[in-house]
Amino acid sequence: MKKIISVVAFFLIIAIHLIFLTSILFEKINTTWVVLGVILITAMITYSYYHSSTEQEDHFLIDLQDIFYIAIGGVTTYFLNVDLKLGAVIAAGITGTLAALIPYLKPKSNTFKRIPLTVYCGAFVGMSQPNVASGYSFILFACFLTGILFIGAKNLFNGFGGKLGTLAFGGVAFASLLIYLFL
Template sequence: MHLIAFSILSVFTMALFLMTLFSSLAGEFFLFPVLLFLSVLLVFSMQKEFKNELKRLKNSVASNSFPVLLVTVAGALLSYILNVYLGLGAVVAASVVGLVGASLVKKYAVPIYCGSFVGMVSPEVLHDFTHVLLASFIAGVLYILAQEVYKGVGGKLGAIAFSSWVLLSMFSDVELITGSSISFRTGLYIFIYSIAGVLLTHVLSVRLDRNIVASSSAVSLIAGLVFPVVYSDSGSTIAAATMCASFVGMSSKKILRHEFDALLSGAMMGIFFLMSVEHFGGAGGKLGTIAFGSALSLKGLRDFWGIFK
């Protein structure tokens, strides 16, 4: 069963990255070689991870599966209510839920945070509350099945949420949207804050040994509150990119060994964020999927480099 979760996360992450790669041919062609290289690294990392999973995967399911499923759904619904019904926006809503989870129910902070990404779905996406409930249930099941796969890779929680929305859109009337292009000036800000977001979250969670969910949530909440005010025309997009970066920063020490790794992965993430804007728009968890693929690309680069040492 774990192998099913591994396959779902891998396939949908790869789909987003390949669509981004090929769309660059019609737009920013000069970035195509970079995106191609990073996509190759992603595939390399995934196939190595697949071999490792075949050696260690078990078919057992954790005994606390029901509470995990319950809090994942609760996190999604709370985030969605804050995001859509109370109008706080996706970044602030998920950040608040993450902080609440890390503060009040630390044991289940991670699945709650995972659920909050389901609730980040855009109001522009054709859906209703029932779809949110279904997506959160799918995410909860995937979270349970995927607990032993891709351990330590930042963005995995978002990839779980993203996969739930994509699966739902394939078998229901949910319709995702196409994102609009990003200006050069906004793109530059996104690139800078992507690097800063990874570095800051890494320092908080690893160097200062703070709770990993709280670290990402705090960085995201600050971005969600400040950037829309400072950058009135593009603040929400910049805040989303910073939140995405914070997910990369949630990676374990095995992925982000030091600040240089954080800087490099932030640069990778910034490029993919900019180029993937038109694909799977509005899906909850897309930010995490971008972070997930970027962290895996960094791991793939290190593994690939290790072959020639």
């Protein structure tokens, strides 16, 4: 079951990248060849990523903690960004810096060492502007969806930049889509 979740998360991340890049290209350039080139490059990258080795872990309770910490990061950043009007970048920076200090409270704790990564992933969700995120309920829902993506992709794309931001973008995009479709 865990392998299926990883494969689904892998292809969701690739789809998110493809949709994002294609939307940028359609907005800026109306050339079909450029779009086909991006699709071809994405397919080649997908093939190479898919054939890289991944280690499977099965830690259900730790996965649930990850969702909780993503929500902490998202809500904290959204509060600093919207309510205190510090701006998205400063709010994410403060949240990330505070999260980075947590492992120093208990240096030998593996749980404390995992917190900064998940909180910072949530910080990207919390950077959403009020015209996208209608409030804390939206942020919590987007953090939950981001957490699901995070769990599915925790052994994928390690060492590649942009993973946390892509997961957060996917969570916010899926939350917006689901709210649009069902409300």
